[in-house]
Amino acid sequence: MIEEPVIEAIDVVKFLGRGAGEVQALKGVSLALGRGELTLLMGPSGSGKTTLLSVLGCMLTPSSGSVRILGRSTTKTGPDELAKLRRDHLGFVFQSYRLFPTLSALDNVRLALDVRGEPAQPSIAKSMDVLATVGLAHKASAFPRELSGGEQQRVAVARAIVGDAAIILADEPTGALDSENGHAIMTILARIAKDFGRGVLVVTHDPRSLPFADRIIHMEDGRILDGVKP
Amino acid sequence: MSLIFRLASRNLLQDRLRFVATIVGVVFSIVLVNVQIGLYLSFERMVTTMIDHAAADLWVVPFGTKCFEGASLLDIRDQARAMSVAGVAAAVPVLIGFSEWTVPSGGSTPVFVIGSNPGGGGLHPWNFVDGDLDALAPPHAVAVDRTYFGRLGISGNGATTDIRDQEVRVAAVTSGIRSFTTTPFVFTVLERAQAYVGTPVNKVSYLLVQLAPGTDVEAARRGLTASLDKVEVLTSAEFRDRSRAFWLFGTGAGAALFAGALLGTIVGTVIVAQTLYSSTKDHLIEFATLRAIGSSSSYIHKVIIYQALLSAIIGFSLAAGIGLVVVTMTRDSALPIVMTPQLTAALFLLTVAMCVASATAAIVQVTRIDPARVFAQ
Numbered sequence: 001m002i003e004e005p006v007i008e009a010i011d012v013v014k015f016l017g018r019g020a021g022e023v024q025a026l027k028g029v030s031l032a033l034g035r036g037e038l039t040l041l042m043g044p045s046g047s048g049k050t051t052l053l054s055v056l057g058c059m060l061t062p063s064s065g066s067v068r069i070l071g072r073s074t075t076k077t078g079p080d081e082l083a084k085l086r087r088d089h090l091g092f093v094f095q096s097y098r099l100f101p102t103l104s105a106l107d108n109v110r111l112a113l114d115v116r117g118e119p120a121q122p123s124i125a126k127s128m129d130v131l132a133t134v135g136l137a138h139k140a141s142a143f144p145r146e147l148s149g150g151e152q153q154r155v156a157v158a159r160a161i162v163g164d165a166a167i168i169l170a171d172e173p174t175g176a177l178d179s180e181n182g183h184a185i186m187t188i189l190a191r192i193a194k195d196f197g198r199g200v201l202v203v204t205h206d207p208r209s210l211p212f213a214d215r216i217i218h219m220e221d222g223r224i225l226d227g228v229k230p
Numbered sequence: 231m232s233l234i235f236r237l238a239s240r241n242l243l244q245d246r247l248r249f250v251a252t253i254v255g256v257v258f259s260i261v262l263v264n265v266q267i268g269l270y271l272s273f274e275r276m277v278t279t280m281i282d283h284a285a286a287d288l289w290v291v292p293f294g295t296k297c298f299e300g301a302s303l304l305d306i307r308d309q310a311r312a313m314s315v316a317g318v319a320a321a322v323p324v325l326i327g328f329s330e331w332t333v334p335s336g337g338s339t340p341v342f343v344i345g346s347n348p349g350g351g352g353l354h355p356w357n358f359v360d361g362d363l364d365a366l367a368p369p370h371a372v373a374v375d376r377t378y379f380g381r382l383g384i385s386g387n388g389a390t391t392d393i394r395d396q397e398v399r400v401a402a403v404t405s406g407i408r409s410f411t412t413t414p415f416v417f418t419v420l421e422r423a424q425a426y427v428g429t430p431v432n433k434v435s436y437l438l439v440q441l442a443p444g445t446d447v448e449a450a451r452r453g454l455t456a457s458l459d460k461v462e463v464l465t466s467a468e469f470r471d472r473s474r475a476f477w478l479f480g481t482g483a484g485a486a487l488f489a490g491a492l493l494g495t496i497v498g499t500v501i502v503a504q505t506l507y508s509s510t511k512d513h514l515i516e517f518a519t520l521r522a523i524g525s526s527s528s529y530i531h532k533v534i535i536y537q538a539l540l541s542a543i544i545g546f547s548l549a550a551g552i553g554l555v556v557v558t559m560t561r562d563s564a565l566p567i568v569m570t571p572q573l574t575a576a577l578f579l580l581t582v583a584m585c586v587a588s589a590t591a592a593i594v595q596v597t598r599i600d601p602a603r604v605f606a607q
Contacts, residue, residue: 050605059522059602080526083601087524098519098604102240107233114233115525159523171605 005032005068006089006166006199007056012065014051025051027222028065033167033199038190038212041203043219049203050171052219056201057090057169058082070166087116091160091198093189095172097152099144099159105131105151106140109158116163130158134188150181157188161196168192170202174209186212234529238536241513252505256545257552259498260581264553266491267577268567270484275568276410277477278470280344285351286438288451289469290321293460296480297473299342299411301326303433308458312437315453317445322352323434325420327427328413331398332391333383341382341393341416342409345423351440355417360387361402366419371401377562378414393426410477412564439463495584502541502588510534510592514599521601530596534589542585546578553577 014026025048033039041049054060055067058074059082067074069089074082086092091112099108109127131137134154144152153173160168170189174182186202190212193200202209210216218225243249280298281289290312292302304323312321325345330338346352348363355363355373365371370390374382384391389400393416407415416426424431441450447465454463464472478484510517517530557569 054602054605057522057602059600059604083521083524083526085524086522086601090524092522092604094519094604098515098522100237100516100519102244103233103237107236110233111237111520112523115520115523115529120232 004071005034006070007201008032008068009052009056009062010066010068012052012055012062012067014048014055014060015063016051025222026055026062029219029222029224030065031217031224033201035166035197035199036193037214038193038200038202039215039217040209040213041201041217041219042205043225047219048222049219051222053169053171053201053203056167057092058085087112087163089166091163091165091168093153093156093160093168093170093173095175097144097149097156097176099152099155101144104141104143105136105147105155105158108144108155109162112159112163127158127162130162131155133161134158148181149177150184153177153181153185154188157185157192161192161198166198168198168200170200170204172204172206173202174204174206179208182206182208234532235536238533239540241509241516241533242537242540245509245512248505248509252502252541253545253548255501255505256498256541256581256585257549259494259501259584260546260549260577261552261556262494262497263491263580264549264569264573264577265556265567266487266494267573268553268557268569269565270478270487270491271568271570271573272565273410273483273487274474274478276408276565277473279407279409280353281466281470281473283356284324284353284438284466285440286322286466287441287447288439288454289464289466290437290439290454290458290461291464291469292435293462295462295472297476298469299326300476301435303429303435304437304461306432306434308461309434309437311457312439312454315450315457317441317450317453318439319442319445320350320440321437322346322350322440323420324353324436324438325423325427325429325433326435327423327429329393329416329426329428331382331393331414331416334389334391335383337383339381339383340413342411342413343393343416343418343423343426345418345420345426346438347420351438353438355402355404355407355415357404357406359403359405363402365401366417368399368401370397370399370422371418372398372422373402373404373417374400374414375404375407377406377408377564381414394428396422396425398426408564410565495580498581499584499588502538502585503591505541506534506538506589506592507595509537510595514596515603517596518599518601518603521599522604527597531593534592534596535586538585538589539582542581545585546581549581550574550577 009031012026012029016025043049069085106127110123113123131140136154173185186209189200192198295301309321329343331341332338387403391398451463557567560566
């Protein structure tokens with residue numbers, strides 16, 4: 001049992017689609033993530049990993065069951081309150097980076113603070129610090145098109161952590177990267193978990209991520225099969 | 231520069247062709263509205279030019295007169311009856327009417343004759359550039375505006391011709407007294423005007439009443455109405471309103487100008503809405519990302535509104551420049567387009583309102599966005 005989980009799913013069921021196209025993507029999923037822990041969520045395509053990530057990330061609401069962020073239930077919470085939970089406590093890393101092509105690396109990172117209404121100058125300083133943490137201080141003014149895939153993903157990681165989120169949710173963060181860059185990203189994510197005490201959940205198919213995991217959760221057909229320490 | 235503004239401006243400028251199309255749409259729309267409203271204001275001013283320049287506290291007009299140019303005739307004996315009303319200091323007869331000016335080089339052209347005797351009120355030419363009011367006293371003397379020299383077939387003061395076989399000599403020249411009907415005005419004394427128009431000497435169009443200082447206008451009006459048959463007694467403001475109402479709305483001219491302005495507004499709104507909608511659609515995944523990282527709805531709305539405002543400011547600036555060129559080019563035309571500070575301010579507000587209203591569709595689209603789509607590859 002994890003003490004004081006930063007995020008917790010309790011018997012979460014999620015239906016997607018409507019009518020004849022309705023499918024049960026999650027069938028009573030329960031899990032908890034603790035601080036300082038990097039958890040891998042693995043499973044075949046269609047097993048419900050991304051749906052679980054969306055529910056844990058407060059982007060989808062469970063059909064039944066509940067999600068708790070830092071002890072607070074998200075049940076019956078409106079879209080804007082869920083958005084506030086995301087900006088205050090959650091950081092996201094996506095396989096396709098999801099950077100803003102018209103903004104520099106610095107501004108892409110700063111955006112996570114700007115949506116929280118933080119003033120410009122401290123935000124810029126903090127964003128520069130975080131870019132330095134991921135080794136990209138020298139590329140602060142570069143636009144995403146001027147960065148390699150690995151660099152773009154590092155900017156995305158910087159954006160996820162700049163707001164001091166307690167939970168980092170990463171969806172296939174190494175999926176579009178070569179081995180070297182994939183290793184670099186997983187190293188950064190593991191460091192974020194250990195050094196900064198964040199709960200990090202990584203959805204991945206990539207076996208090269210296994211050495212970084214504190215725990216591995218397997219999913220199949222909308223259910224968690226097991227949770228093991230590697 | 232705020233990050234929202236930077237994001238909005240770069241979203242807007244990312245597709246240069248679409249941005250140019252948007253600005254052209256805004257400019258086209260605002261120039262069209264500017265021209266239509268400018269024409270309306272100009273028309274509104276021009277239809278009351280003569281009333282504005284007449285020295286009258288009250289106008290005695292034939293019953294049912296709809297506008298300055300459309301009067302029937304009063305009997306000259308009404309002048310004496312009017313003078314007998316308490317408080318009336320003067321009742322100056324004025325005759326108006328269309329006639330035919332013989333162009334010296336051949337042919338003829340219609341003119342609008344205005345006759346009023348000098349001294350003590352009445353309706354006289356102004357803005358003299360050659361000669362003066364006294365120059366109209368000698369036989370056959372008239373004043374015309376230099377704008378119409380070409381139409382009248384003359385080159386300046388001293389020109390001679392005839393109106394309805396009555397001799398005419400141009401003795402004074404004015405500048406800027408133009409008619410919205412494009413028919414040249416010819417000013418002269420009352421009796422000569424009667425001859426030029428072919429009106430009996432005992433008939434006039436209006437009596438321009440001047441009241442003694444301290445006279446109650448309403449009391450004088452009641453006295454005049456009681457003393458005179460088949461007339462209406464109007465203040466200058468009332469006659470002005472009546473003339474405007476007739477020309478602008480009775481003829482449909484004003485409605486047509488407003489319809490043009492409305493059309494311009496609708497076209498502009500649709501063009502900007504289409505652009506913002508498609509721009510938002512192109513950046514949907516970015517808006518979903520914003521939502522995913524926790525931005526509030528209002529933050530995203532601000533991005534779209536800023537795009538709309540930028541379109542408005544850039545579009546309006548260009549449209550205002552074009553508007554000034556149009557105003558300059560039409561300055562000496564029969565119906566110059568008027569541009570006032572109030573109109574400029576109103577057009578700016580209209581542009582902003584148009585662009586912000588245009589953002590509605592994009593805002594509705596983005597409000598429904600599902601942040602979970604950021605996980606799609």
